[in-house]
Amino acid sequence: MDLRERSIEIIKENQDASGAYIASPNFENYQYSWLRDGSFIAYAMDRVGEVDSADRFYRWVAQVIAAREEKVRDLIGRKQQGLPITPQEFLPTRYRLDGSDTNDNWANFQLDGYGTWLWGLAEHIKITGRKELLDRYQKGIALTVDYLLSFWTEPNYDCWEEYVDLVHPSTLACIAGGLERINQYLERADIGATVKAIKSYIKDHFVHNGHIVKANGFTGVDASLLWMAVPFRLFPLDDPVLKATVGRIERDLFKKQQGVHRYLQDTYYGGGAWILLTAWLGWYYLLERRVQEAIRIKEWIEAQANDRGELPEQVPINLNQESTYQNWVEKWGPIAQPLLWSHAMYLILVDELTTALTNR
Template sequence: MLNDDYLPTWFMLDGNNCDEEWPNFQLDGYGEWLWALSQHLKLAENDNDIAKYKKSIDVATEYLCCFWNYPCFNCWQEDGEKIHTSTLAAIYGGLNSINEYLNDSYIESTLKDIKQYVLDNCIEDNRLKKCTDLNSTDANLLWAATPFKLFKVNDLIIKNTVNIIEKELVHEGGVHRYPEDTYYGGGEWTILSAWLGLYYCEINEVEKAGKMLRWIESKANINGELAEQVLDNVNDDYYINKWESLWGEVASPLLWSHAMYLILLNSINKLSLLSVNNTIK
């Protein structure tokens, strides 16, 4: 099928579709949007009326319930012929979160199907693998616990997955995407360091989360700007020049990197304050 056979993945700032030739069949974004909307509805004081979003919700939920087990591009816009565990986690998280408001039996049935599919096809040696047919790891597997809750953060499957991520992808505090990554050499990504830090917050490992935070802060430039990835420790430095010749230097500043830093900082501050209050009591 062609790009036009699916709902668009890329949009311009004004809301119009993006006409550039990017991979289009990518489902994780629709799951992420449903999850984000549900969080907005929980947190917003003056905007908790789900009815105004019903048309968009109906389109997104029907789309995901129909296509969740189709091969598509992952969050890195790669491997469009594979079924990705992180994509399934994002779809599950979005459908599960929004269904707290909808209580839809079809969505509930789909959630059970997704969970069982992951258990049957996305686990090797009692830990999550990158794709159904690729026994490798990827830092985006953190999504399965944080924030999409496909598994609980203390589930043995998640613990084993994080152990592999720590062993194969973490260097001092910086987190690589996956072992074979050569995009700009395959450096350490700011957002993934923050994401691992958020997982540590979820299991009350504040010191480990703080280490990730300090690593991110140490990689900001003189203006306090954070890049997409840091090239101090790459998988293959040959590819740095290759990608720079195609697209220029690594994107910086990157909004996503700054957002994830602030989310991690806020999470650590909340845990630290809770610890102080418990000590006082």
């Protein structure tokens, strides 16, 4: 089975008519569309030539955000007046496929998806050459930018939907990366100043023993810190703090070189090895021209697909805490499979690897 072609097929099969990508079709709690997951999925589809699929997602997001103009302006106004805002009042991180709110108690205040959408849209415009999308989606873009400029310093849930009371460098990477990328078209001074402030804030507040930490209050790393290097390029690849951060991820979270774990204290389904994070490390290796290591990662990912060519969210090996694995199975069922984000990151890795091998 050609896993590349199967991955494209799975993503296309699970894109709603609205343009939204469902996170996982057979895992009850993931039958929604996340802006973070969806933006990386759309980017992967752009990379493999399925630009119509990506365009439909970006259009869906632009419409979803534009429809909440009154809410965004109200939130920004309350912030300026110093009024309290509870986490559930912010824009949600996931939506129903028709674009409506979920109205549940999910960990909804996450800013990373909004930054990632700006980054993905800018990449889509670059790949397709369709600069007219800047005008077509102007309202959604402007609202997202203003929302992020207003709230980037606020503690909010991380990309794993945890620790709402903390500030997370990987979230800041998504915000700064999205703002910086879209500002290549907007050329707004306030955006440029905020990006510069975020980069300084990370270096000033989240460096411990020479590397960036998962969040304030942590001394260890989170594999999502790879986003600092790729795709958001917050710091040069030869930056000593960035290199030390990746080195710590390799040492602590790339257990037995059998998949990358989220962070050492992770107990979700026991804290197994995540497909998408493993692909991310392979993506980073290719930037560093560590091609053979990237090839081994690709082969390991391919070995995790089931007989239907479906990749899971994570693989229950080298668990951080084995005792919690069965608890999650009993609570939510088996690990999500397929996870569209896993397939997307595999596609990106394959495309990057193909380019690297072609240019050798």
